[in-house]
Amino acid sequence: MTAGTEAPALGLTHLGSEDTGLGQRGPQSKSIVVPYGFWLFVLSDMVLFSALFATYASLVHATDGGPTTNQLFHRDLVAVETMALLLSSFVCGLAMITAKRANMVWTQVWLVLTGLLGLVFIGIELYEFSSMIAEGAGPQRSAFLSSFFTLVGCHGAHVTAGLLWLGTMMAQIGAKGFQPHIMRRLLCFSVFWHALDIIWVAIFTIVYLIGTLP
Amino acid sequence: MTEPDPEKLNVAPGTPHDSMVSETISYVAGLGLALVLTGVSFWVASTGTLWGPGVATGLVVLAIAQMGVHLVFFLHITSGPDNTNNVLALAFGVLIVFLVMIGTIWIMAHMNANMGMSPELMNLQMQR
Numbered sequence: 126m127t128a129g130t131e132a133p134a135l136g137l138t139h140l141g142s143e144d145t146g147l148g149q150r151g152p153q154s155k156s157i158v159v160p161y162g163f164w165l166f167v168l169s170d171m172v173l174f175s176a177l178f179a180t181y182a183s184l185v186h187a188t189d190g191g192p193t194t195n196q197l198f199h200r201d202l203v204a205v206e207t208m209a210l211l212l213s214s215f216v217c218g219l220a221m222i223t224a225k226r227a228n229m230v231w232t233q234v235w236l237v238l239t240g241l242l243g244l245v246f247i248g249i250e251l252y253e254f255s256s257m258i259a260e261g262a263g264p265q266r267s268a269f270l271s272s273f274f275t276l277v278g279c280h281g282a283h284v285t286a287g288l289l290w291l292g293t294m295m296a297q298i299g300a301k302g303f304q305p306h307i308m309r310r311l312l313c314f315s316v317f318w319h320a321l322d323i324i325w326v327a328i329f330t331i332v333y334l335i336g337t338l339p
Numbered sequence: 340m341t342e343p344d345p346e347k348l349n350v351a352p353g354t355p356h357d358s359m360v361s362e363t364i365s366y367v368a369g370l371g372l373a374l375v376l377t378g379v380s381f382w383v384a385s386t387g388t389l390w391g392p393g394v395a396t397g398l399v400v401l402a403i404a405q406m407g408v409h410l411v412f413f414l415h416i417t418s419g420p421d422n423t424n425n426v427l428a429l430a431f432g433v434l435i436v437f438l439v440m441i442g443t444i445w446i447m448a449h450m451n452a453n454m455g456m457s458p459e460l461m462n463l464q465m466q467r
Contacts, residue, residue, distance in 0.1 A: 153349055156351065157349050157350070157351050159351075160351030160352055160353065160354070161349075161351055161352070161424060161425070161428075163352075164351075164352040164425060164428060165428055168428055168429065168431070168432030169432070171432055171436055172432060172435050172436055172439065175435070175436040175437075175439040175440050176439055176443075178440055179439055179440045179442075179443030179444060180443075182440070182443070182444050183443060183444065183447040200381065200384070200385070204381060207377055208377075211370070211373055211374070211377065212370075214409070214413060215366055215369070215370045215413075218366040218369075218413055219363075219366065221353070222359060222362050222363060222366070226359065312351060312353050312354065315353050316352055316353040316414060319353065319409060319413040319414050320414075322409060322413070323406050323409045323410070326377075326402050326405045326406055326409070327402055327406070329380075330380060330398050330399065330401070330402035331399070331402070334380060334381070334384040334398050335384075335395050335398055335399075337384065338384060338391075338394060338395065339387075339391075
């Protein structure tokens with residue numbers, strides 16, 4: 126390269142033309158690129174869950190003479206779980222509103238509430254799992270139960286990971302304040318948390334409600 | 340021609356609105372709609388007044404509607420010009436999800452029907 130000619134930053138510039146079709150702006154700022162990349166991750170996570178849903182739908186009647194969906198699932202428990210996760214998602218949104226205004230007290234209050242509601246959800250789920258296993262309806266009982274524990278357990282593992290992330294974010298906000306990189310992480314967390322609620326809508330409909338139809 | 344503000348050309352998913360009031364209204368409206376749809380789902384599943392064979396389909400439709408509510412009101416995925424990238428990524432995700440789910444269910448149902456197994460093997464209740 127000879128001195129004096131400036132190398133195009135992205136290697137996409139047309140010779141003799143300033144108009145690259147990309148504008149003069151260069152790449153988007155991190156506050157756009159990072160959450161967008163995380164959005165792609167969340168969507169690929171949903172593809173993962175679609176495979177688990179397809180497995181469950183294929184195996185739901187393969188009960189090997191063991192307990193069926195109608196005998197195992199309790200709608201009232203699921204209703205409480207659903208409410209807890211929906212309210213948790215809502216309160217997480219309120220935390221985002223106050224975080225954008227850099228209101229430390231209310232952000233932490235809403236995030237604590239988000240976490241408590243998430244704990245209620247995961248507590249009920251663990252209670253359900255342990256009582257099913259105690260009844261002899263563990264994941265090794267039949268193909269149906271294997272796919273059930275994989276699907277619902279995978280969602281529960283995501284919620285547990287989300288709760289750990291939530292605790293980390295509360296500590297980081299408390300220690301470092303509302304800096305741009307902390308806010309990016311908080312935004313990614315809220316996208317993750319809302320996405321888990323979307324997957325739960327599919328689970329409570331396909332697994333629990335359709336599974337307990339008369 | 341003025342250079343557009345780079346931050347306004349695209350918006351990240353889940354980004355809060357500028358106005359606190361419209362933001363709060365969005366979350367409250369989303370919560371209300373989600374509560375109504377969840378309530379209707381549980382009612383549809385419990386009531387005996389509806390045509391039985393259609394209930395499962397109705398529940399799936401309600402679930403898809405509720406997912407839409409969550410996407411619009413909680414994740415702020417809108418049809419606005421600053422949201423094109425988010426919507427396109429979502430559309431691709433939805434395509435793959437439907438291909439995987441409907442494709443699997445369709446193929447597995449036909450395999451079950453066409454394998455010509457003996458009646459004992461055809462009974463999924465007895466399979467591990």
